[in-house]
Amino acid sequence: MGHNFSYWEKESFLTGFDVIIIGSGIVGLSAALHLKTKSPALRICILEADFLPSGASTKNAGFACFGSISEALDEINSGGEDNFLQLVEMRWKGLLKLRRNLGDASISFKQYGGYEIFKESEETFAQDCIEEIDHLNKLIQPIVGKHDIYAVSNAKIAEFGFSGITQLIENRYEGQIDTGKMMSSLIAKVAGIGVQIFNSCRVDSVENEGVRHTVKTNHGDFDAKSVIIATNAFAKELLPELDVVPGRGQVLVTAPIDNLKVKGAFHYNRGYTYFRNIDNRILLGGFRNLNYDVEQTSEPGVTDVIQTALENLLRDTILPGQNPMIEHRWSGVMGFGPELSPVVKEIRAGLYCAVRCSGMGISMGSLLGEQVGELVAL
Ligand SMILES: Cc1cc2nc3c(=O)[nH]c(=O)nc-3n(C[C@H](O)[C@H](O)[C@H](O)COP(=O)(O)OP(=O)(O)OC[C@H]3O[C@@H](n4cnc5c(N)ncnc54)[C@H](O)[C@@H]3O)c2cc1C
Incomplete structure (x- = not known):
């Protein structure tokens, strides 16, 4: 037996999306926030494998940090000063963006x-x-x-x-920050501007059909023009070629x-x-x-x-x-990955990824969401 979807369910919940985002961690949610704020008419949904986001965004320590001295020296030794400064900039700007997006009170930011x-x-x-x-x-x-x-x-x-x-x-x-408050405010904000979030919906594959994508899940097939993979540590399951x-x-x-x-x-x-x-x-x-x-x-x-x-x-x-x-x-x-920088890129026409935040995704996640959102051809 296949899925028992009605005509209404197919039309309103499963097909016709402009953008599908896979993964409802800070990066996936921030990508949705950026795209929907910039273009409110877009139909966007997020597919999340678990009941709650189950990667890192609800499990971390809530440091709003950009690196201790010894980490900084290790990063300079392994990647050079320019790479190090790029990382610091991503973390710093990401934190400012997170605070601007949600407000210090909502995330309980304390300096x-x-x-x-x-x-x-x-x-x-x-x-x-x-x-x-x-x-x-x-x-x-x-x-x-x-x-x-x-x-x-x-x-x-x-x-x-x-x-x-x-x-x-x-x-x-x-x-x-208070990680729980940050994630619940971010989810509420994204849902409040009209992004549909489907939980317990695991994506098995993303297939290209002409100019559209079919996203195959445990609850059936979804369809969208563009797809963003924001599954971080699980990225290889959908994109085996990525070094994560x-x-x-x-x-x-x-x-x-x-x-x-x-x-x-x-x-x-x-x-x-x-x-x-x-x-x-x-x-x-x-x-x-x-x-x-x-x-x-x-x-x-x-x-x-x-x-x-x-x-x-x-x-x-x-x-x-x-x-x-x-x-x-x-x-x-x-x-x-082999280096500390995240992977934010177009994989093929209409398929994008923003993954590999290392241990600093709370700092840089809001920025990476915006960056991958900017790549999406609307
Ligand atoms: C213990 C710990 C402490 C940390 N402390 C800090 C800190 O203090 N400061 C800091 O800046 N960073 C910290 N980090 C890192 C930070 O939490 C992560 O870098 C960041 O949350 C990554 O966000 P993300 O959105 O990329 O990925 P995640 O939050 O991992 O989100 C990916 C989502 O994709 C979903 N998913 C996976 N596969 C599928 C699929 N096939 N279909 C649908 N959905 C799928 C997962 O369920 C998950 O919810 C810490 C991490 C850990 C684990």
Whole structure:
């Protein structure tokens, strides 16, 4: 038995779209927002495989950041200064766009600052980073418009109550958002301007039929002139030729903590590990580098190796002597590639993609959505 769609359902829900977007993460939603705002008459729908978006956009840490010092140095070493600056610009402009699109109150944006922490055993590494502060401030100044972006801020180590941390580098222009509020506002905004969002609708393939595309799903075939693939870590399932590999990120959140001193977005371990305050709790994630091969998966799950490393950091360094309860654990999946830059392009006439946000898609996602929207020939 095929699907039992009525004439009305086919005409109003399945066919005649100008644009179909696959994936309702921040990138897919931002592409829809941009296109529909620019051309309100367009018929646009988003097809999302899961009940809620199930990649990274509802699972992340909510850092509104553009890179710690050690990440910046690693990025310069691997891709050169020009590439690094392009990434910083995408993150910075993406964040400004996200804040403009939704408003700071809707996403609970707080500019508490970002900090990179260094343990006593990492003194040489810390000094290497500290030596580069002036150079990086000069490099990034034209993008951010401030000259004092990074600074040593060791006086705050005691204020935050850390143990075993001997160096702290502050980035006063980083912030944090409430990821859940951001995604629910973005979904409401996009739906409110007339974009149809179909959940639990998994796309199996996109086929080209003349100037139109047939998008085959578990609920039948949809039809559109243009298709945008915004499935990030899952991109290879629909576009095997793309160089995107999944990388799982694990997170935990504590129970509420009385008189929590930690306030800000903290980076550790060359950006692999991160923590922040949220609702009087600590959110802590990362250590993917401890088990690289196992974490190169799009399967959800948490593992003992990584959760134990997170808990040790929490108990020994972040909240020493407090033995906090852990109330939540989850994983999300990011899309990585041989370089850190995302892939935003036309694959063939009328088929586009915006994928591979690495670990910074909350920062750059709104911009990538706009960029891929601009590519679409209307
Ligand atoms: C644990 C963790 C912490 C992070 N922390 C931060 C942070 O603090 N700051 C930051 O900037 N970034 C962070 N990131 C990265 C950021 O969340 C991602 O880069 C960003 O959300 C990617 O958005 P996206 O829209 O490209 O993809 P996703 O949000 O992954 O969306 C892709 C969507 O496509 C759907 N999909 C997949 N296949 C199909 C299909 N066949 N048919 C239909 N739908 C499909 C998926 O269900 C998914 O909802 C973090 C990521 C993780 C996992």
